[in-house]
Amino acid sequence: MAYSTSGIAGLAFAALTAVFLPVLVGSQWVLIFTSTACFALAAAGIGLMYARLNMVSLTQVGLMGVGGWVTLRMNHGLGLPFEFNLLAAGVVTAAFGMLLALPALRMRGLYLALITLMSAGGIEIVLSTFRFPNGGEGFWGVMPSVAAPFRRPVLAIEDGAYLRYAIVVSTLGMLLIELHRRGAPGRAWAMIRRSEAAAMASGVNVTLYKAWAFALSGLLAGLAGGLLAGSIGLLDAATFRAPESIMLFALAVVGGAGSWPGAVIAAILYRVLPALFNDWGLNPDLALVIFGAALLHAIMTAPEGIAGQIRAALPRWAK
């Protein structure tokens, strides 16, 4: 497999952040960056579907909720180690994403986006009605008192170590995307993006490969949700509302879909920027205005996303 400059830069970036971030910033920012790593992974899933297949998922944050739910459910229900719970979250969410894909397979463009938005709306209602398991009895596992303890990975009990852990998992997730992109699925996706008819005429099983993209993106969302659950120890339905999914998609476009810097930028805009606003004591309503304006500005002026602009500014890095 050929090594690209951007790939090496990505690994270097991941290594540097994993090594230095936890020692350089305070514990508040360790948590912020952990969230950022989780959302970067989820945004990478959005970017994968959008850049490779022109398919829009407006339910990615909702799917993170599903992953988080599974992680918490497993954590409180069974005594298994974190890695196992995380993997289960990924797999279940991937299956869930695939299920979503079934009605969506015949759709494109706005319709597809809207059906995913509808599922985001549905997930929001279910999560806010039944809440996340916190160690209670029964299937939903909700009890009124303070949540039972969450078992983080043995290697990453401390917040700093957990940040490193999240960065590593996110990097692995992005490598998984890259692996797909360079192989047969990547070629099949490119063909489907050109036209489904042409893809079929090329012998590509369009249904399978589209469902596969949904599943892969779901897997990443599930992992991201599981990681997020581990960061806080519990989750709240408010994090996974449908508008958040739209927002993460918008930021994935602004960041630059289809490249790792794009996903990282999206997550930074999504989590670090508001945290900064909050830190500066900016009125949250005004922060919303600035955020909305920045979103519009970026969508208008950076068609390739901010990552694309950076790439253009650094010609040496191209490809």
Added chain:
Amino acid sequence: MIELEKLTVKFGGVTALDHVSARFEKPVSGIIGPNGAGKTTTMNVISGFLRATGRVCVDGVDLGGLSPHRRTRWGLRRCFQQEQIADDLSVADNLQVLLDALPGTRTEKRADLDSALDVTGLSARADTPASELNTYERRLTDLARCLVGRPRLVVLDEPAGGLGPSETAHLGDLILSIAVLTGAQTLVIDHDVDLISRICEQTLVLDFGRRIACGETAAVLEDPKVRAAYLGIAEEGA
């Protein structure tokens, strides 16, 4: 041998194909007809993109139940009226997509791909992103895709559309070589009568979804019905 048996396709009230039957035995055959006669529709039926009543048999195999991508795996190749190559893949990867879906070892596929690029003269452009190709190179890439993976039947929809005379001539030679190189039978739709009469031994003529003639190309083109409906030289015959 390609056998079309009583193909009928309806879109709402419009009958795009009306009990069309034909049998193509020559290595390269053509389908011509006025605009909207149902040529593309016929091709869509053969390649499985449209459901029709009737039967499509190739070399004795009934393709009826197969979905388009299975037909491709079986050995059917098609080019669309507007070329459909993926801009974000290189020329070689545009061919590789097809091979990905087929059985075979890596080295076999590589050899297959190289020879297809060689025949079409695209070897030098193998690693060029398709977005940088010009119209003709895009056509050639599309055609090269029909050469890989042991095709049995190749169907081309207006392959010479938008090409200049010399390009058309070159393309005609390439089409003729398909049968020689791969043993596949080829069906060509085009409005360029010169091209059709040069490369197709046999031709089917459609009009308003009905077969109006079928047979030796030269003979068909002399048929007064064809001349009237297609070439617009009715006055001489009448």
Added chain:
Amino acid sequence: MLEVADLTVRRGSKTVVSGVGLAAERGKVLAVLGANGAGKSELVLAMAGMLPVQSGEVNVDGRSIRGLAPDQIRKAGIAAVPEGHRVLTQLSVEDNLRAAASILPAGQVDAALSDVYELFPELSERRKQLAGTMSGGQQQMVAIGHALMSRPSFLLIDEMSLGLAPLVVKRLAATVRCLKDKGVGIVIVEQFAEVALSLADRAMVMRLGKVAFNGPAEQLRMSPEALHAAYFEGTSTGGR
């Protein structure tokens, strides 16, 4: 008079039309020829206001139309048929044609419509069909119909005969002659020299974005060698 002077168009980092000049007169047909990738389509799009122009001038009867929005250019009397039979896929054939008559006074639309239907009876049979479901050639007819609907003084047609049956090409050729007689200035952009040259008064050949030949169509019609020299020079695979 539609005049283009020293027109340069870039796409990304590539100059696709460089320093091209042409003049189309009312009642005359100009054929623009050239191999694949010569920049003919870009020239047409730029004249129609669909592509930004880097430098140069486009004038109609001495008035500059460079930089105007496409609908303004159409208002100035220039109708372009872009390559690739583009139609309003979700609208019926009739709505397609009516939409294209936006600049006509409401009273003249029906007359224009019946002119187009007369030229393309195929369309008249399918007024209610969605344009996106038409066959390739039928869409090309709609696209040409679009341009005719606005009763232009200058008509630019890119790849006029693409995908059309010989019968229809003949009909179109007759229409072009008729329009020419009515005083419309026509620019036909073609790969395929034969039809265009048979109609044209003047011809221009483009190669790699530049003008390689400009003169009476006669000259090329008479001497295939001259045509070949201007046109097919280079490789048969077209590109660079």
Added chain:
Amino acid sequence: QDKPRCGAGNGTAATGAPIKVGGIFGNAAPGDFSSATDAAKAFFDCVNASGGIHGRPVQYMIENDQWNPELAGQAASKLVRDEGVVAMVGNASFVEMSVNAPLYARENIMAMASGCAVSECFESSSIVSTNQGPLASSVGAAIYAVEELGAKNISCIGLAIPSVGNWSCGAVEEYMASKGLAGSSVLLNPAAPDVNSGLLEAIASGADTMLVNLPAGLAIAVLGSAKEQDIRDTYKWISSTPLYDRSVPGALGEYWDGAMFVNAELTPFDGTGPDNVHWLSVMDAYAKAEDPRDTFSQAGYLSAKFFTQMLEAMDPGDIDVRAKVTAAIKAIAGYRSDLICGPYYVGEVDRHMPNHAGTMVKVSGAGFEVVRECYEYEGPYFAPLIEAEKKFGLR
């Protein structure tokens, strides 16, 4: 100019090394709980201006969780870990407590909250609040309806959130059952446009009394729907504290005048007790004019006041030692104020709800009228609390 004085200070502004105290509130659309921390801040400013605690000023740092659990966790991390505050005071949020309770327990820090709204807040060993929350307030309203209005069957219309609606309406049902009466719950999704079918569901339950246990906006929508149906006189109408707000009578309109009974978690905000008067004067002197003077504001003031009182009683040398402060907070017992009906205490227990007695008011004209003075709530939920109070010698 005679500004109010707070704490035991000597009247000159405090100068020593600051005592770091944290507070987290939630403010983002659609709700703003910042009045609790605003009041606590006003009180601490007053303390600092009045001489501080043992001569040292309080450095009160507040963070907004914007109803986002991640932000809540980050805010707590910043205050507790990075800033090293000795205690949290005045917290008011829907999410902060559930997220941070484990952290507070791990870091051995106490949160003297003022705006608890979810069950986790009351059922934690390291959080204690001056307000009552939806459970106590709803039960309080139900008790009033049963005892004074003759309610036999109460339908509790709550939020479809397990730790809020199910929890609090569940306690109302339990209370009704304990009295041999009927009770049921109707749960509404917070964002649902359709409150009418919720109301119809409550009607279909056969209730004679409607207990509106919702945030004010949603509650007003439900009551608007009831007005549309003109069913004011068919049922008895009671509500938990959210409707005890100065803007509510105006928003409800004349229709509900005299027909809506609301439970107040603290004593009425226009009361004449010394603490109530002092609260208002501190707010006037140290808070912004537009900061609301509402129940949460009272609760924030009260938490800050009790915290100050507790620190003043501590050995000055121990004030910077978080464990000592935590121990001292846990030792609080029997603090009193006219803002709350009962004694305030903390104790080493794993649920805290010192405030479980309230007042009942009725919408009257443009304001409220007290219909029942301080009364203590009863019911199965409060039994263990009363048990604990006996142990602490408070009864």
Added chain:
Amino acid sequence: MPAKIVGLFVVSGLAVGSLYALGGIGLVVLYRATGVLNLGAGAIGAFSVMLAWQLDVRGWPAPLTWLAAIGVATGLSLIYGRLIAPRLAWRDPVVKAVATLGLALIVLGVTAFLWEDDVRKFSLPTDEVGVTILGLRVTVTRLIVACAAVAIVVGISLFLAWTRVGLQMRSLANDRDLSALLGVPILRVETQAWGIAGAIAGFTGLMFGDLVRLEPTIITFLVIPCIAAAICGRLHSLGLVLVGGLSIGVIESLMTLSPTFKSVRSMAPFVIAALVLMWMQRGRRPLFAGDQ
């Protein structure tokens, strides 16, 4: 279940459903005319109803406050339509839709900043008058919503189908570039479309503010269930949007009767929209790039 109770729930559901329908119709009108699905419509409505409330508190005569609200909504919509939408015109429909989230955030942020969280109520004189249908009292305001929904459906459908500007709007929504080439006066037509859509958004905001509740966040994000109604009409048929919205309302309301489903009845719009989409797409074959 006694028929009377079911009747109550059906009428109540129709009342809510007409709100979904009204919201959905507003979205579809703009979509059909410009190809933009405006997620900011709710926020614009929220701002305008807050403004109407504020002016009412200031003592303005009621009809003037309504006019001001609708006028401001039209203005906001026009600002976006003139300044921002054209610069995104060449992007995917999805990106255009998502960009309007930026509009929603800006307008919501400003609204929330100007009107701090407080208890408010907006009411119209028509709230006081009502008729009883199947045992449920229905105020005239609700009847106005239903009638307005029908009137807009009929009016806009006729407008799009029969007028020149209507045709130009449809052509624009289908392919903006080509329309420009064909001589459709893009800016003028788009301005008209955004203006009409803004006025509808303002009216919808007033109705939501009265009948749902006067909370900007709630009104802003009601746009999502309204999209469900829009989907039922394939973002195209206004009549079906109306039917879809009403059906969603009724089904959601009737779900209250089931102990199992009542807690998740708010899912009704999403589930129904997904089912409708699936049904619409049944047996559909993949097409070429660019086809919707």
